[in-house]
Amino acid sequence: MRYQTDFAPQYLNDAPRILQIGPWTLHYQAFSEHAQDGREPILMLGGAFQSFRSFVAEVQELLPHHPVILLDLPSQGGNLQLAPELSLEQLADLISAFADELRLPPLMPIGLSYGSALAALFAVRHPRHCARLLLAGITAFGRPGARRLLEEGLDLLAEGQVQRFAQGALTGLINPLRLEETGISLVFRKALLRQMQRLSPQELERYRQNSQRLLTFPGFERHPACPTLVLAGEFDHFTQPWEHAGFAAACADADCALIHNGDHLAQFEQREACASFYRPFLLGSALPFASSGATRLARNRLERLERRQEPRVAPLNRRGRLLHDEGGDWPVEINELGFFGGLVAGNLPSALPSRGWRLQAGDLPELDVLPLRHEGDALALVFPHTDAAASEALAAQVVHAEPRAVAYA
Structure with a gap:
């Protein structure tokens, strides 16, 4: 590997270097203070909607101490090659082939969101x-x-409903109930929403393929044995803190740090809090027990975190109706109502269609719902949040409720 020794943010817009491995094209950029550098390099593996440009701050932060490689596998980042036949495991094997081809020393992958599954595998x-x-x-x-x-x-994408898809995806990535804590601006949210609404047909196909890989992934039969650090955003509803902690508990040598006031994008929202843990970790130094904005979770608590992350309240008017697009209409009692889901009870059909449901609850607009668990007369629901106005109305009703205390330490 020969590294580029000068770095400026605009270089991440440059055409990447190309490595061909069989039929697969890999894109990468590599930076270091030394053209020939035998130190263990950091390997950046991003998530959906991220490109090399997303990591300007990280590259600048890490370069004084480490070589840094940014890699886009087929269907990731700026790599437009489609690869529907490749599983997550096979993509992980391509990373190994990349390391072999370039004769790299052992890598230190940083996997974010979708990239976390690839890095761990x-x-x-x-x-x-x-x-x-x-x-x-x-x-x-x-x-x-x-x-x-x-x-x-x-x-929704298969039906061509890109606007509704983008609204739902935005709510998954950015918890709208915690904007004040996470500091995410309205301008950033609107920009991300526009980016997702304007994805090209090829970009949407890449998203579909990557999502399908996650859905078909059977789970980890084994977990990493190397030193591992897991960073969990305190208010991440998409990939929740207890899931991060459980993954860390299954690893042979792992720590998990809770990033306070962080969401699914914690590494961008709370950069210094994240860096206070990843700086010493990547250098092989001892981790702090806590820092400003982050707390390392005790090993004996990793599998005991509270799993319910949001408050669920019984509305003052508990009478509601569950409607289906094909003409069904059932009275229900609303036992729990939160922003991300709820629990209703009623004399419902034993076999429920998976889509096409709406919930009438008090004076709220009709809410699109997805059945999750149906046991007896109880039905657990999740809200896909594909309608911005209905989501805002629901948020206004539940935002002042406080969750139960969660023992993170």
């Missing part, structure tokens, strides 16, 4: 190539609600 399947592992936004997708929302997004 790479560490599991190719331990000789992986020195340390940093993960944020764990996307194992074992949680039924998360899987159901991802499936709904794919169904």
